[in-house]
Amino acid sequence: MTPGKLARRAPSPAASDTRAAKRRKLEYPPLTPDDYRNGVMLAPMVRSGALPTRLFALKHGAKLVWGPEMVDKAILHAERVVDPTTGVVSYMGVSKAMWTTHPIEKPFLIYQIGSADPDLAVQAAKKVMNDVSGIDLNCGCPKPFSTHAGMGAALLTNPDLLCSILTALRENLPPEISVSAKIRLLPTQEDTLKLVERIVNTGVNCLTVHCRTRNMRPRERALVGRLEEIVKFVKGLGKDVAVIENGDCVSYEDSKRIRKLTGADSCMIATAAEANPTVFSAQPYIDLETTFVPSYVRLCKYLNNHWSGTKFCSSQFRGEHVSGNKSTQTAMKNAIAQAKSYDDLEKLVSPWTGEREFEEIVSAIEARDRDRQPKIEDDAPALSEATSSCTAAAAAVAAETAKATERENSPAASEGAESATLSTVSSQDLSTVKTPVQSHSPDLSLLRAPLVPANELRIPVPAAVSGEDVPTPTPSQQSAEVA
Known part of the structure; x- marks a missing residue:
């Protein structure tokens, strides 16, 4: 190259015949603790918390949505691909997308990460941070696929590692990316409060408490009564940290009851949303x-x-x-x-009117007008x-x-x-049409009635005494007699 002359710029690549779709996104300010308050949230659920479910949850009133837990090492090996037609962002694995999102949900999307290593957690968070508004550390999943590697609920017994991951995330991520954690209750309230204090001091914006211990199963009633003391404790620390309740909240209306009972800033719905993503509406x-x-x-x-x-x-x-x-x-x-x-x-x-379904969701989200709080209405279809x-x-x-x-x-x-x-x-x-509050099966075999006569005087006479062997009625026969 002749001195004093600049090399010619390489020719631009030939234009593709397929023009990329216009990127649909909303401009919102970064998440603050207040954005985690006064709402009903979609919980992180593996497989069930997919992109279509999150979009419908937002359409029907969810204030924020958590994506399913993704292990740090897995997302690091994914390739980010954008669909030029729909705008869907896919993090591709070997054969299919392991995680997908869309720019329209970014202001409301919390990415939950499974990790037991501060460095890997930071790398994984940086991999997706341009597509999300917050990073949440999973400290509560009791499933073996998470706990066997020291992640999920296993972090509850290793608070030093738990807090080191949160501290690393907060120190290495841009300030506009929110950091939060989701935990379960420890066996004793004293140990739970000690852990909560350490987590709050890492600089998180939000703490979600699943009101069950690690060993409790979903069929066991959540220990919601223990949350009130935790909420008061966090407020007493003088930290601006929102507290979200998780466990046995089944609807928008039910969230009012739980918040009044516990003082929690918001409620998170999991199982009920898995069965019906419209439960965030006043009328699902x-x-x-x-x-x-x-x-x-x-x-x-x-x-x-x-x-x-x-x-x-x-x-x-x-x-x-x-x-x-x-x-x-x-x-x-x-x-x-x-x-x-x-x-x-x-x-x-x-007919396959998926594009119209998507545009209706976009319109519902855009109607929030830079306010993450949805406008709750009776929107029965x-x-x-x-x-x-x-x-x-x-x-x-x-x-x-x-x-x-x-x-x-x-x-x-x-x-x-x-x-x-x-x-x-x-x-x-x-x-x-109003949704029935409760329904019961007319089958007496399912009513859990006591297996004793309602009146001792009506006890059947033994066949040996009466000389008559009366056949035992089936549940259907009993139902017919009662009717």
């Missing part, structure tokens, strides 16, 4: 087989969500039923269970044309199933009356 959806599942599947296909993940999540959905019949409900569940791809659900969920067509398709599949069993179990008149009822109720505006 009912009859999910027709009002929610089709929309969910359409969105998943549009976002190119892996079918195995879509199938798993869809199979978990369940809720209250007001309209339709059992055959209609079973038809959708059986179709999902037997489907091997999106194409197998064509008859039940077409009216049956749209797409939903109505799905209901008709599901009814058609159910009718085929009903015909097969009619000859053995049901009279023709009964099926006709049932179909008429379905048609009438399906045409109603579901915004006028």
Whole structure:
């Protein structure tokens, strides 16, 4: 090269025929402790906390959403790929995406990391920090896949390592990236408070407390009563740290009760959201087989969500039923269970209007107008044309199933009356229908009634005395007699 002359710039690469989609994102200020307050959050759930579920949770009132736990080493080997059509950001593993997100959820998205090494935790957090607003350290998962490597709930017995990871995250991440932790209760309240104090002093913005100990299972009632003292303790430390309750919160309305009982800043929903991602609404959806599942599947296909993940999540959905019949409900569940791809659900969920489903979610999120607090409204779904067509398709599949069993179990008149009822109720505006508070099975064998006579004078006379051997009634016979 001649002295004094600059080398010519390399030619620009040829323009691609496929033009990248405009990046959809929202401009929000960095998360503060106040952003973790006064809301209902979606808990981190492996597999169930996928991108489509998080987007629907945001649409229906979740203030913030946690992604599923990702192990630090796993995400470090992932390749970041952006879909030019949908804008979906995928962190690709060997055969499929191990974690996906979209810029529209970034202001509300907390990335949960599983780690037992401060350096690896920082590297993993930096890998994804441009796609999230906060990093959360998992200190509560009791599953072996997490604890065997010293992560998750294993950190509860190693507070020095736990706090060193949080300190490293806070010191090495940009200030606009929030840092938080999610723990479980320790066996004693004294030990729990000592751990909480150490965590708060690491500089976290938020602490989520799952009100169960490491050894407690989901079927055991959460120890919500222990949280009130923890909340007061954190406030007494003089640190600006939000405290979120997790455990046995099942809905937006239920969160009011728990917050009043514990003084917690917010509540986090896990199991109930896995069954119905609309529970963050003041009036969650009912009859999910027709009002929610089709929309969910359409969105998943549009976002190119892996079918195995879509199938798993869809199979978990369940809720209250007001309209339709059992055959209609079973038809959708059986179709999902037997489907091997999106194409197998064509008859039940077409037309494939996933892009429209996505735009409705975007509109709901943009309506927050730079305020992370959603505007809670009674948004029970009216049956749209797409939903109505799905209901008709599901009814058609159910009718085929009903015909097969009619000859053995049901009279023709009964099926006709049932179909008429379905048609009438399906045409109603579901915004006028209220979800039943509780329902009970009429089967006496499921009512857990005491196995003793209600009146000692009515004790059956032994056959040896009466000379008559009366057969023991079945639960169905008992139900008929009671009726």
